[in-house]
Amino acid sequence: MYEQRIDVLRAGLDGRYAAQWRRLREQCDWYRTQTPPVEHPSASITYFGPAAANLALAYRLTGNEGYRAEAARWISAAIGFPHWGKAHLPDHDLDAGWLLHGLSLASTWLGDDFELADELRAKLELQGSRLYKFAVETEGTWWSSSYWQNHNWICYTGLAAAGYALGRTEWTDRARTNFETVIGLLPADGSDMEGVVYWRYGVPWLATYLDLLQDQEALDWWDRCPFLANTFSYRLQQCAPGFEENIDHGDCHDRRSGHSVALYRKLAAAYRIGEAQWLADLVSGHFFWREAYASGVKPGVMPEAYLELLWYDDTLPPVDPAKSAPLSAYFPDLGLVTARTGWDDEATMVSFKAAPGGGHQAWETSHQLDRERGWDTLSAGHHHPDSGSFVLTSRGAFLAVDEGYSNRKRAGDHNLILVDGLGYADEDRYHVYKGIPYERQARMVDVLAADGMAHATAQLAAMYPPELGITRLDRTLVFTPAGRIVLLDRCAADSPRDWTLLLHADWPIEYGDEIALRSGSAQAWVRLHTPLDVEAAVTEVEANPTSSTPSLKLTRTMHTLRATARQSRAVTLLTTIEPTSSLHPSPPTARRLEVAHGYGIAFEGETVLLAGDDGLVADPQAIRTDGPATAGAGDHPGPANCDGLRLRAILQTPNRHITVPPDLPR
Numbered sequence: 293m294y295e296q297r298i299d300v301l302r303a304g305l306d307g308r309y310a311a312q313w314r315r316l317r318e319q320c321d322w323y324r325t326q327t328p329p330v331e332h333p334s335a336s337i338t339y340f341g342p343a344a345a346n347l348a349l350a351y352r353l354t355g356n357e358g359y360r361a362e363a364a365r366w367i368s369a370a371i372g373f374p375h376w377g378k379a380h381l382p383d384h385d386l387d388a389g390w391l392l393h394g395l396s397l398a399s400t401w402l403g404d405d406f407e408l409a410d411e412l413r414a415k416l417e418l419q420g421s422r423l424y425k426f427a428v429e430t431e432g433t434w435w436s437s438s439y440w441q442n443h444n445w446i447c448y449t450g451l452a453a454a455g456y457a458l459g460r461t462e463w464t465d466r467a468r469t470n471f472e473t474v475i476g477l478l479p480a481d482g483s484d485m486e487g488v489v490y491w492r493y494g495v496p497w498l499a500t501y502l503d504l505l506q507d508q509e510a511l512d513w514w515d516r517c518p519f520l521a522n523t524f525s526y527r528l529q530q531c532a533p534g535f536e537e538n539i540d541h542g543d544c545h546d547r548r549s550g551h552s553v554a555l556y557r558k559l560a561a562a563y564r565i566g567e568a569q570w571l572a573d574l575v576s577g578h579f580f581w582r583e584a585y586a587s588g589v590k591p592g593v594m595p596e597a598y599l600e601l602l603w604y605d606d607t608l609p610p611v612d613p614a615k616s617a618p619l620s621a622y623f624p625d626l627g628l629v630t631a632r633t634g635w636d637d638e639a640t641m642v643s644f645k646a647a648p649g650g651g652h653q654a655w656e657t658s659h660q661l662d663r664e665r666g667w668d669t670l671s672a673g674h675h676h677p678d679s680g681s682f683v684l685t686s687r688g689a690f691l692a693v694d695e696g697y698s699n700r701k702r703a704g705d706h707n708l709i710l711v712d713g714l715g716y717a718d719e720d721r722y723h724v725y726k727g728i729p730y731e732r733q734a735r736m737v738d739v740l741a742a743d744g745m746a747h748a749t750a751q752l753a754a755m756y757p758p759e760l761g762i763t764r765l766d767r768t769l770v771f772t773p774a775g776r777i778v779l780l781d782r783c784a785a786d787s788p789r790d791w792t793l794l795l796h797a798d799w800p801i802e803y804g805d806e807i808a809l810r811s812g813s814a815q816a817w818v819r820l821h822t823p824l825d826v827e828a829a830v831t832e833v834e835a836n837p838t839s840s841t842p843s844l845k846l847t848r849t850m851h852t853l854r855a856t857a858r859q860s861r862a863v864t865l866l867t868t869i870e871p872t873s874s875l876h877p878s879p880p881t882a883r884r885l886e887v888a889h890g891y892g893i894a895f896e897g898e899t900v901l902l903a904g905d906d907g908l909v910a911d912p913q914a915i916r917t918d919g920p921a922t923a924g925a926g927d928h929p930g931p932a933n934c935d936g937l938r939l940r941a942i943l944q945t946p947n948r949h950i951t952v953p954p955d956l957p958r
Contacts, residue, residue: 293397293400293401293456293457293504293507293508294507294602297507297602298349298352298353298401301313301353301601301602302353302354305353305354308606309601309604309606311576312597312600312601312604313353313601315576315597315600315601316346316349316350316597316598316600316601317350318597319346319594319595319597320346320347320350320359320362322594323343323346323347323362323366324362328340328343328365328366328369328370329369330369330372331373332373332374332375332378333378334378334379334841334842334843335379335841335844336377336386336387336590336591336838336841337370337373337376337377337378337387337390337391338386338387338390338391338590338591339390339590339591339595340366340369340370340390340391340394340395341390341391341392341393341394341395341450342390342394342591342595342596342598343366343394343595344363344366344367344370344394344395344397344398345393345394345395345397345398345401345598346595346597346598347359347360347362347363347366347398348360348363348397348398348401348402349397349401349598349601349602351363351401351402352401352402360402360406363398363402364406364407364408367395367398367408367412368408370391370395370415371408371411371412371415376388376391376419379841379842383419383422383423383426384422384423384426385435385443385447386443386446386447388419388422388423388447388450389423389443389446389447389448389449389450389451390446390450390591391419391450392416392419392420392423392450392451392453392454393446393449393450393453393454393500395412395415395416396416396450396453396454396456396457396458397453397457398412399412399413399416399457400457413457413458416454416457416458417458417460419454420451420454420455420458420460420463423447423450423451424451424460424462424463424466427447427448427451427466428466431667432665432666432667432668432669433667433668434671435447435671436470437661437667437669438669438670438671439470439473439474439477439478439654439669440474440477440478440485440650440651440654440658440670440671440672441486441490441494441671441672441673441674442486442490442493442494442497443671444470444474445474445494445495445497445498445501446494446497448466448467448470448471448501449467449497449500449501449504451463451464451466451467452464452467452468452501452504452505453504455467456504456508464508464509467501468505468509471498471501471502471505471513474498475498475513475516475517475519475520477653477654477657478517478518478519478653479519479623479625479626479651479652479653479654480518480519480522480625481522481526481623481624481625481626482518482519482520482521482522482523482524482525482526482527482623483523483526483623483625483626483628483651484523484526484626485542485626485647485649485650485651485654485672485674485675486542486543486672486674486675487540487541487542487543487544487674487675488527488530488538488539488540488541488542488544488549488550489538489540489542489543489544489545489546489549489550489589490542490543490674491523491526491527491550492549492550492551492552492555492589493589495520495523495552495555496552496554496555496558496596496599498517498519498520499520499555499558499559499562499603500599502514502517502520502562503558503602503603514562514563520559520562520563521563523559524556524559524560524563524565524567524568525617525621526623526628527550528567528571528613528617529617529621529623529628529630530550530630530643531550531571531635532547532641532685532690533632533634533635533636533637533638533639533640533641533685533686533688534635534636534637534639534688535571535574535575535579535635536548536578536579536582537550537685537690538550538551539630539641539643539683539685539694540683540693540694540696541628541643541645541676541678541681541683541694542674542675542676542678543673543674543676543696543697543698543835543837544694544696544697545587545588545589545696545697545837545846546586546587546588546696547690548582548583548586548587549583549587549588549589551571551575551579551583551593552593552596553572553575553576553580553593553596553600554596554599554600554603556568556569556571556572556575557569557572557599557600557603557604557605558599558603560572560605560608561603561604561605561608564608566608566609566610566611566616567610567611567612567613567616567617569608569609569610569611570610570611570612570613571613573610576600580593588837588846590838613635614634614635614636617635618742618743619631619632619633619634619743619744620632620741620742620743620744620745620746620771621741622739622741622748624652624736624739625647625651625652625653626645626647626651627645627646627647627651627652627679627734627735627736627750628643628644628645628647629643629644629645629736629739629741629746629748629769630642630643630644630741630746631741631744631745631746631771632744632775633744633773633774633775634744637687637688638686638687638688639686639775640684640685640686640687640775640871641684641685641686641775642682642683642684642746642769642771642777643682643683644681644682644746644748644750644769644771645678645679645680645681645682645736645750646679646680646734646735646736646750646751646752646767647679647733647734647735647736648725648732648733648734648735649670649672649675649724649725649728649733650670650672650675650725651675654670654672655670655730655733657669658670659730668726670725670726671723672723672725672726673722673723673726675724675725676694676695676698676701676705676706676724677701677702677703677706677715677716677719677724677755678694678703678706678708679734679750679752679755680708680709680734680750680752680765680767681694681706681707681708682707682769682777683707684777684816684869684871685814686775686814686816686871687812687813687814687871687873687874688812688813688814689811689812689813689814690798690811691797691809691811691814691815691816691869691871692707692795692796692797692809692816692869693796693797693798693850694706694707694796695796695831695833695848695850696833696835696846696848697833697835697837697846697848698833698834698835699722699834699835699836700720700721700722701719701720701721701722701724702715702716702719702720703715703716703719703755704794704831705796705831705833705850706794706796707794707795707796708752708794709752709765709767709781709783709791709792709793709794709865710790710791710792710794711756711760711762711765711783711785711789711790711791711792712760712789712790713790713792714756714757714760715756716755716756716757717732717755717756717757717758731754732754732755733754733755734750734751734752734754734755735750735751736748736749736750736751737749737751738768738940738952738954738955740940740950740952743773744773745770745771745772745773745943745950746769746770746771747768747769747770747771747940747941747943747952748768748769749766749767749768749769749940750766750767750768750769751765751766752765752766752767753765753766760785760789761785761786761787762783762784762785762789763784763785763786764782764783764784764862765781765782765783765784766781766782767779767780767781768780768781768782768902768941770900770902770941770943772895772898772900772943772945773898773945773948774895774897774898774945775871776868776869776870776871776882776895776898777868777869777870778866778867778868778893778900778902779865779866779867779868779869780864780865780866780891780902781793781864781865781866781867782864782905783857783860783862783863783864783865784861784862784863785861785862786861787861788859788860788861789859789860789861790856790857790858790859791856791857791860791863791865792854792855792856792857793820793824793853793854793855793856793865793867794852794853794854795809795818795852795853795855796831796850796851796852796853797809797810797811797850797851797852797853798811798850798851799811799851800828800851801828801851801852801853803826803828806818806819806880807819807820807826807853809869810874811874812874813873813874813875814871814872814873814874815871815872815873815874815877816869816870816871816872817868817869817870817872817879817880817882818853818867818868818869819867819868819870819880819882820855820865820866820867821866821867821868821882821884821893822857822863822864822865822866822867823857824855824856824857824865825855825856825857825858826853826854826855826856827854827856828851828852828853828854829851829852829853829854830849830850830851830852831849831850831851831852832847832848832849832850833847833848833849833850834846834847834848835847835848855867864891866884866891866893868882868893868895870882870895881894881895881896882894882895885899885901885910885915887901887910887915888910888936889903889904889906889908889909889910889936889937890902890903890904890908890909890910890936891904892910892915897945897946898943898944898945899912899915899942899943899944900941900942900943900944901915901941901942901943901944902940902941903939903940903941903954906936907938907954908936908937908938908939909936909937909938909939909940909941909942910936910937910942911936911937912942912944912949938954939951939952939953939954940952940953940954
């Protein structure tokens with residue numbers, strides 16, 4: 293496999309590929325210091341696959357017999373395990389997929405005269421047959437037909453690699469048929485419902501398969517996959533300012549498990565994305581070892597050394613995203629809106645989302661397939677009940693935070709609204725979208741994301757238990773060019789309810805004359821412009837992030853602001869969040885404007901006007917915004933009787949007047 297590419301690489305190991313070759317040989321040196329277990333450990337053995345591939349490629353490039361001997365040591369241990377995988381679906385899931393891929397590459401690169409060649413091929417035949425049989429027998433029920441998630445991509449890529457190595461065309465044909473379906477069903481905007489951490493874990497396998505297909509069958513499917521063509525944009529916009537950490541929607545082990553230098557290299561080469569090349573350079577030069585040792589995802593970035601070399605195209609110049617990428621973005625399939633004041637470490641950023649389970653494409657298609665074939669295809673277990681929630685980061689710190697990884701997923705662990713203390717219907721389980729009615733969907737509407745500002749409304753009423761009788765729960769979020777947030781929550785039910793706004797933080801929230809979120813060098817003033825009962829709480833989340841290691845536990849403690857409007861049939865909650873420095877804080881400036889139509893907030897230098905139920909926004913020309921900057925919750929700078937404009941919102945800054953028109957496309 294990859295014979296022509298290996299010849300090119302070999303010629304440049306001491307020149308154009310010297311840095312990537314150094315990464316590979318250092319990884320091989322690391323293997324030499326380790327002792328592979330003789331008996332199958334209780335934890336995952338996925339790392340055996342890339343270990344074999346790294347050592348085998350180093351041998352294939354150099355002819356150094358030491359690399360081949362070290363490969364034999366690792367491969368011998370893998371051959372000796374009666375089953376690949378122990379705690380969860382032995383032979384039939386991720387461990388099998390990872391090992392089939394890596395050991396199949398190794399089998400080819402080490403050659404027929406490799407001392408374990410016959411034993412290795414026999415083991416690949418056995419394990420490939422087991423995985424193939426499972427895929428056929430479970431079609432329509434598990435990863436065999438779960439087209440939108442990582443188990444499908446990993447297992448079928450492993451099966452394909454083994455098929456190519458052994459000449460088993462029924463395996464490669466089935467994998468090709470699967471991926472032909474997959475690339476046709478993934479969202480064209482490149483967004484991933486599993487979140488950044490599982491994007492980093494799973495999407496490299498889509499690229500690996502397309503690379504194998506092109507190498508082995510001369511089929512170029514790169515342009516047939518708009519998801520892969522656009523997914524770097526999604527990943528880039530989920531970088532926290534400064535690029536090192538990631539926004540943690542969905543199941544995320546931590547905020548440092550989001551980078552894959554190898555995948556950035558491949559996307560850069562395949563689609564000529566200079567920004568992907570730039571980010572790969574940045575990560576490999578500055579963030580790599582922090583990622584390697586702080587990441588909770590295994591086997592992690594270190595074993596990808598062989599792919600970093602195979603996939604590197606040095607003819608593509610890097611492009612700094614700060615000079616080319618937009619400050620605001622919208623990914624309609626996932627209902628994901630992002631906006632930031634900049635790309636540097638000190639910038640402020642928000643990420644706000646709302647969509648059906650798995651995103652629009654997966655939700656619609658899975659229901660159609662399941663209805664027509666009697667299948668169960670969605671498998672959106674990593675997608676949280678978080679529609680309407682947001683994450684806020686500023687000055688290198690996270691202020692309004694997400695929960696990370698959870699096994700029992702609850703809306704109350706996100707920055708959302710509880711109704712009578714309840715979150716979404718059918719929550720408090722791992723797969724909160726499994727088996728729920730098709731109509732139970734959240735949607736993002738009236739989206740305007742441009743030039744570092746954002747306006748969007750999440751429609752959420754359908755997500756709550758029907759017995760609550762919720763007739764409306766619409767959350768509008770505005771992010772201003774200065775990095776301030778205005779939240780407008782319009783809530784209604786057919787009988788009086790308690791409506792509780794939640795804000796979660798990493799560190800204890802400060803209550804006093806002002807409410808403050810503080811973390812590191814950042815803080816944010818929170819003002820509640822609606823009379824509410826405020827209380828502090830602590831929210832604990834625990835998860836086991838991998839079924840292959842039952843003993844592994846992740847725990848998370850969040851500090852929670854709970855602000856409740858008691859027993860109301862209809863209520864409007866108006867909230868502002870103003871980031872500032874915690875070391876040299878500027879005072880809060882948000883104050884509510886009393887306007888004839890809709891809702892108004894004045895900040896120092898910025899005014900936000902939002903439409904009321906009549907669809908009208910106050911005329912900004914008639915509004916006085918020079919009232920006292922110290923006005924607090926419920927205070928107003930004086931009446932402003934003015935004619936209304938039929939708009940969703942108006943944002944005024946010293947240099948701009950931005951309008952959000954009605955009936956924006958969804």
